[in-house]
Amino acid sequence: MTTNPQIESDRGAAPRGALDGVRVLELGTLIAGPYCGRLLGDMGADVVKVEAPDRPDPLRDWGQGGQKLFWRVHARNKRCISLDLRTDAGKEIFLDLARTADVVVESFRPGTLERWGIGYDVLSELNPRLILARVSGYGQTGPYSERPGYASVAEGISGLRHLNGFPGQAPPRIALSLGDSLGGMFAFQGVLAALYARERTGRGQVVDAALSEASLAIQESTIPDYHKVGHVRQPSGTRLERIAPSNIYKSSDGLWVIIAANQDTLWMRLAAAMGRPELGTDPRYADHTARGDRQDELDEMIGEWAARYSAEDLVAILDKFDVVTGPVNTVAEVMVDPQFNAREMFVDHIDPSLAPGDDGYDPEPVKGVGVIPKLSDTAGGIRFGGASRPGTHTDEVLAEVLGYDADTLARLRDAGTIA
Known part of the structure; x- marks a missing residue:
């Protein structure tokens, strides 16, 4: 050899x-x-x-x-x-x-x-x-x-x-x-x-x-959820049911960006990033249960706002406000990502x-x-x-x-x- x-x-x-x-x-x-x-x-x-x-x-x-x-x-x-x-x-x-x-x-x-x-x-x-x-x-x-x-x-x-x-x-x-x-x-x-x-x-x-x-x-909790209350978790597409807001949203340049603000403090930061800080304490959205009840409404609201910006600008705005965010990358983008390379x-x-x-x-x-x-x-x-x-x-x-x-x-x- x-x-x-x-x-x-x-x-x-x-x-x-x-x-x-x-x-x-x-x-x-x-x-x-x-x-x-x-x-x-x-x-x-x-x-x-x-x-x-x-x-x-x-x-x-x-x-x-x-x-x-x-x-x-x-x-x-x-x-x-x-x-x-x-x-x-x-x-x-x-x-x-x-x-x-x-x-x-x-x-x-x-x-x-x-x-x-x-x-x-x-x-x-x-x-x-x-x-x-x-x-x-x-x-x-x-x-x-x-x-x-x-x-x-x-x-x-x-x-x-x-x-x-x-x-x-x-x-x-x-x-x-x-x-x-x-x-x-x-x-x-x-x-x-x-x-x-x-x-x-x-x-x-x-x-x-x-x-x-x-x-x-x-x-996660699929077994105890079914065992104790008979709940059968179902597929939920791009989000988790009643975990809101946490979804993918399309930017103005047609790319998908993940925005996850499903904790109370994160929701307040996202509301501020959107220029609507009053939503952070609005009783309709202020806690986990309320946001879960209005998940579709929140997705529509955030989607309309996200569509105004390119993916790069959207991530930059959300990063400034410490909102959890990131792009949906292909492997081509993954390989040039500065975090993975660092x-x-x-x-x-x-x-x-x-x-x-x-x-x-x-x-x-x-x-x-x-x-x-x-x-x-x-x-x-x-x-x-x-x-x-x-x-x-x-x-x-x-x-x-x-x-x-x-x-x-x-x-x-x-x-x-x-x-």
């Missing part, structure tokens, strides 16, 4: 993250489980992604304009190895790696690891400190557990999809696999909690994260599997979102982008972690166990 010298340099220069010294083995494909692995890698963990030699992660082929850029960002900070877990030799290597690991992240259908003979009963016997994070559509138990699960269905079954869109219309999907990302984030949270618990108990445990439950968990939210991702002279080498790095949240002392970072070539780090990992020599690697490669 040709190594990229810039990547080797970057690895040494990258800040040490909070999870430096934690080794993660990532199994599974697409978004939810690998997103958990990405978050762990962002915080400094050594993430080793395991792919089948003949069936690499389909995410490698996702992207726009003929560019496979989804993978480059989503597989960042991961060393990629090709290992056939369907063979005895492949399973033996995986179990040897598991002995050295702190965390295994998998996103197969429940029961898959057990069928392969590498379930948690086996893993925990080999390594009692090992944490197994299992990410699936519905969780490891229950009547739906064996169903395949995708983000779209998780959002639907959880009630999240029902809340999106406008009343009386088909509930649309946000142009993201939101349920996958939520599932990955909750799995990440569970891994952190399990690592902390291990400091007290000395033992690992299973983290069971479901896309459907992650989608349910963010729904916070260094767009960082370079360089393919570690390619070097000058290689087919497909691009000297220009790919921009992606930076590490969130920011830690003051152990910030982590982007050490390298996802490797476009499967198995880029197979030799490196097996030699470094398990001590395999060149002859052993050659025999495994000839047998098809690794690639």
Whole structure:
């Protein structure tokens, strides 16, 4: 393999993250489980992604304009190895790696690891400190557990999809696999909690994260509202019902601006910004309940006022009066936004599997979102982008972690166990 010298340099220069010294083995494909692995890698963990030699992660082929850029960002900070877990030799290597690991992240259908003979009963016997994070559509138990699960269905079954869109219309999907990302984030949270618990108990445990439950968990008070008073929250378009004023309003140049003044003090500031300070104490609008009763009236009033100004001027006026406001940006506007740039939210991702002279080498790095949240002392970072070539780090990992020599690697490669 040709190594990229810039990547080797970057690895040494990258800040040490909070999870430096934690080794993660990532199994599974697409978004939810690998997103958990990405978050762990962002915080400094050594993430080793395991792919089948003949069936690499389909995410490698996702992207726009003929560019496979989804993978480059989503597989960042991961060393990629090709290992056939369907063979005895492949399973033996995986179990040897598991002995050295702190965390295994998998996103197969429940029961898959057990069928392969590498379930948690086996893993925990080999390594009692090992944490197994299992990410699936519905969780490891229950009547739906064996169903395949995708983000779209998780959002639907959880009630999240029902809340999106406008009343009386088909509930649309946000142009993201939101349920996958939520599932990955909750799995990440569970891994952190399990690592902390291990400091007290000395033992690992299973983290069971479901896309459907992650989608349910963010729904604020919908469950108690229904349980106690029978209220079924409905989609409300561009606003939240009875939270007023808080909506999008069109400027004179045809752009949408968010104005959120649904607290009493904020409403008084907005009234002053509109040149009508008397509305701030008007009994018809002075408190939360009154404004909720007159939500349509307020939206019409604010909309007429906002339409007099360009989006830039409207935001400037509202900022002057400390009213919560902001534009509805496209990604093109996001990337030039001074706030995101001041916070260094767009960082370079360089393919570690390619070097000058290689087919497909691009000297220009790919921009992606930076590490969130920011830690003051152990910030982590982007050490390298996802490797476009499967198995880029197979030799490196097996030699470094398990001590395999060149002859052993050659025999495994000839047998098809690794690639």
